[in-house]
Amino acid sequence: MQFKVSIVGGGNFGTAIAKLLAENVLNLKSYSPEITMWLYEEYINEIPLTQIINTTHINTKYLPDIHLPTNIRATSDLKELNDSDILIFVIPHQFVKNIINQIKGTLKKGVISVSLIKGVIYSNGDIGLISKYISNTLNIPCGVLMGANIAIEVAKGYISEGTLSGVNDKEGIIIRNLFNSNIYRVSIVDDLWGVELCGTLKNVVSLGYGICKGMGCGLNTCCAVLRNGLVEICNFYKLLGKGKDCTLFESCGISDLMVSCLAGRNFKAGEFIGKKISLEEIKEKMGGQQLQGPDTAKEIYEYLKGKGKEKEFPLFTTVYRVCFENELPDAIYCCISPKSISDQ
Amino acid sequence: MQFKVSIVGGGNFGTAIAKLLAENVLNLKSYSPEITMWLYEEYINEIPLTQIINTTHINTKYLPDIHLPTNIRATSDLKELNDSDILIFVIPHQFVKNIINQIKGTLKKGVISVSLIKGVIYSNGDIGLISKYISNTLNIPCGVLMGANIAIEVAKGYISEGTLSGVNDKEGIIIRNLFNSNIYRVSIVDDLWGVELCGTLKNVVSLGYGICKGMGCGLNTCCAVLRNGLVEICNFYKLLGKGKDCTLFESCGISDLMVSCLAGRNFKAGEFIGKKISLEEIKEKMGGQQLQGPDTAKEIYEYLKGKGKEKEFPLFTTVYRVCFENELPDAIYCCISPKSISDQ
Numbered sequence: 001m002q003f004k005v006s007i008v009g010g011g012n013f014g015t016a017i018a019k020l021l022a023e024n025v026l027n028l029k030s031y032s033p034e035i036t037m038w039l040y041e042e043y044i045n046e047i048p049l050t051q052i053i054n055t056t057h058i059n060t061k062y063l064p065d066i067h068l069p070t071n072i073r074a075t076s077d078l079k080e081l082n083d084s085d086i087l088i089f090v091i092p093h094q095f096v097k098n099i100i101n102q103i104k105g106t107l108k109k110g111v112i113s114v115s116l117i118k119g120v121i122y123s124n125g126d127i128g129l130i131s132k133y134i135s136n137t138l139n140i141p142c143g144v145l146m147g148a149n150i151a152i153e154v155a156k157g158y159i160s161e162g163t164l165s166g167v168n169d170k171e172g173i174i175i176r177n178l179f180n181s182n183i184y185r186v187s188i189v190d191d192l193w194g195v196e197l198c199g200t201l202k203n204v205v206s207l208g209y210g211i212c213k214g215m216g217c218g219l220n221t222c223c224a225v226l227r228n229g230l231v232e233i234c235n236f237y238k239l240l241g242k243g244k245d246c247t248l249f250e251s252c253g254i255s256d257l258m259v260s261c262l263a264g265r266n267f268k269a270g271e272f273i274g275k276k277i278s279l280e281e282i283k284e285k286m287g288g289q290q291l292q293g294p295d296t297a298k299e300i301y302e303y304l305k306g307k308g309k310e311k312e313f314p315l316f317t318t319v320y321r322v323c324f325e326n327e328l329p330d331a332i333y334c335c336i337s338p339k340s341i342s343d344q
Numbered sequence: 345m346q347f348k349v350s351i352v353g354g355g356n357f358g359t360a361i362a363k364l365l366a367e368n369v370l371n372l373k374s375y376s377p378e379i380t381m382w383l384y385e386e387y388i389n390e391i392p393l394t395q396i397i398n399t400t401h402i403n404t405k406y407l408p409d410i411h412l413p414t415n416i417r418a419t420s421d422l423k424e425l426n427d428s429d430i431l432i433f434v435i436p437h438q439f440v441k442n443i444i445n446q447i448k449g450t451l452k453k454g455v456i457s458v459s460l461i462k463g464v465i466y467s468n469g470d471i472g473l474i475s476k477y478i479s480n481t482l483n484i485p486c487g488v489l490m491g492a493n494i495a496i497e498v499a500k501g502y503i504s505e506g507t508l509s510g511v512n513d514k515e516g517i518i519i520r521n522l523f524n525s526n527i528y529r530v531s532i533v534d535d536l537w538g539v540e541l542c543g544t545l546k547n548v549v550s551l552g553y554g555i556c557k558g559m560g561c562g563l564n565t566c567c568a569v570l571r572n573g574l575v576e577i578c579n580f581y582k583l584l585g586k587g588k589d590c591t592l593f594e595s596c597g598i599s600d601l602m603v604s605c606l607a608g609r610n611f612k613a614g615e616f617i618g619k620k621i622s623l624e625e626i627k628e629k630m631g632g633q634q635l636q637g638p639d640t641a642k643e644i645y646e647y648l649k650g651k652g653k654e655k656e657f658p659l660f661t662t663v664y665r666v667c668f669e670n671e672l673p674d675a676i677y678c679c680i681s682p683k684s685i686s687d688q
Contacts, residue, residue, distance in 0.1 A: 148563070148564050148567045148568060148571075149564060150562065150563055150564055153562035153563065153564045153565075154564065156562070158561060158562040158564050158565050159561070159564070159565045159568065159677055159680055160564035160565065160568065161564075161568045161571070161680060161681045182677075185568075185680060185681035186681075187681055217502060217503070218494065218497035218500070218502040219492070219494055219497065219602075219603045219606060219607055220492050220493060220494055220497045220498065220502050220503065220504035220505075220603060221497075221502050221503045221504065223492045223599040223602045223603050224492060224503065224504065224505045224529075224595065224599060226598075226599070226602065227492075227505070227593070227594075227595060227597075227598055227599040230593060230598060231593055234593065245589075248593075249571070249574060249575055249578065249592075250571075251568065251571060251681070254570075254571055254574060254598060255567040255568060255570070255571040258563075258567045258570065258602065259563045259564060259567050262563060262606075263563055333503055333526075336503055336505060336529060337505045337529035337530075337531055337595070
């Protein structure tokens with residue numbers, strides 16, 4: 001039997017991952033040689049994007065410079081996922097509930113899945129994982145794969161690492177072998193919460209890093225913000241009683257935090273915020289690209305406030321206040337080794 | 345009584361620190377308001393550099409764009425350190441033995457000191473700390489202060505952090521209060537070995553990061569090298585039985601590693617190495633600036649080889665081999681999540 005692999009999501013990261021897997025499966029006997037990539041249909045000059053991808057082998061909207069292998073087949077029909085053995089979820093987190101509800105009850109028995117989605121689900125004062133939501137709603141196993149993976153670099157075949165978690169030994173090997181190659185190197189760790197939280201919280205830190213950069217700070221200051229952010233991620237693990245410190249040394253931890261701070265979308269938004277440009281204007285400037293940092297900062301702040309712990313997370317709290325409560329960007333300076341100031 | 349503070353070293357970092365402390369002492373009653381800065385005399389158009397600094401209040405050779413406070417007095421006479429209560433060592437590590445031997449036996453009773461010097465002493469198959477060497481040779485306490493501190497940024501008053509260690513409570517407060525301010529924030533940790541090793545080993549990692557950048561790699565790959573380097577630093581702690589993992593989350597750890605990889609001298613040298621330029625040519629290009637990474641890579645490699653552990657530190661070993669054994673720069677790719685490849 002060969003595993004049939006489908007990717008749910010055809011944005012820039014989904015497309016980059018489709019290319020990686022389509023190249024990998026050609027060298028692997030256990031996986032069907034065709035990769036299905038589902039995407040929400042869009043029209044470019046009235047031509048469906050799926051049709052453009054299937055005929056030109058280029059995702060002209062999201063990854064226009066990359067030629068895709070011909071064994072990727074794009075579709076906008078969720079029914080085509082029905083015979084998949086492995087589902088890879090790579091969609092913006094605000095679309096998760098809608099799509100998961102549409103495919104509920106339609107999947108093949110024994111399907112396994114992995115989420116590359118960054119974000120958490122905050123409701124009723126509690127933090128939940130997207131991978132758990134997928135797993136519980138569809139009643140299938142769902143792991144998580146995160147890492148320092150700028151989409152265009154993965155698409156270009158630059159060497160990258162990823163961290164896989166939330167899988168048992170058997171699933172772990174099936175998923176790891178699908179992704180693993182000389183250009184994409186997968187490590188498996190036993191810490192689903194830690195891996196998935198990293199991917200979420202880094203967006204708040206990278207906003208903070210961007211704010212500093214936008215105010216004209218040097219590297220010493222920006223890196224101090226990143227470091228204090230890393231410490232707050234670590235302390236957030238402790239507050240939740242979930243996540244292992246050692247996971248922060250994995251690709252999903254410090255590496256992903258670093259690339260997000262240096263080149264991510266939230267970093268860029270942070271730079272504008274540091275220049276006192278409003279969130280609304282920034283969203284316009286970014287041409288409708290989804291920004292997850294501010295929403296995450298809000299969710300995390302609400303969670304912390306609910307626990308009366310917001311003062312113990314000065315960076316997370318300040319990023320929220322700068323985004324939503326007219327706090328001035330330079331309030332962020334108080335988050336850098338704050339103890340050493342107050343001790344004086 | 346007021347503590348008399350002297351800085352041993354007047355390069356760019358020594359001068360930046362002199363400026364920081366000279367500004368701080370004016371607001372502090374416990375410290376004498378004049379800072380002595382000793383430097384090895386050099387002549388600019390036949391005029392002694394100390395004389396230039398004392399008359400123009402600019403270190404025209406090492407920090408030409410920065411106006412220094414007038415309460416810094418430069419000298420090239422080591423005897424002027426004799427009445428100091430606090431000595432701050434900021435010299436390149438290859439000059440340590442010579443200078444320490446010259447001041448041995450000349451110091452005031454009760455003097456305390458702190459080393460900002462990056463490097464270790466490797467001899468007879470063992471690794472020793474510079475702070476311990478200073479402390480043992482002069483028979484005085486010597487702490488260590490390291491952090492993400494690009495000299496020019498400290499000199500410009502950009503907010504920076506530092507990590508202080510190796511001091512008892514009383515000395516710790518005296519030294520911390522001297523450095524601590526709104527623009528320089530000092531945290532004290534109990535891990536002399538960890539703090540000082542970070543400052544040394546990061547130079548090997550930043551060479552590796554530079555090598556990747558020089559070969560044209562993207563951020564995913566460069567950050568993967570940084571992360572694997574961080575893991576090797578952590579494993580080096582374990583091999584030595586010294587250093588605490590949590591120290592890697594301090595400014596001397598991940599922050600200093602990051603600024604060194606992004607902007608340090610060894611990173612720049614690594615970039616040239618990645619372009620297959622020889623170490624000799626690089627030293628010429630860098631106009632005689634001291635490069636500590638290659639020598640450190642060699643010392644660490646020899647130590648590891650002596651223990652038969654070089655294979656467990658693929659990045660440290662590869663950086664050494666690329667620098668000194670004609671290994672090709674792309675050998676570094678084997679250091680990125682190497683287990684995930686060999687597991688295949």
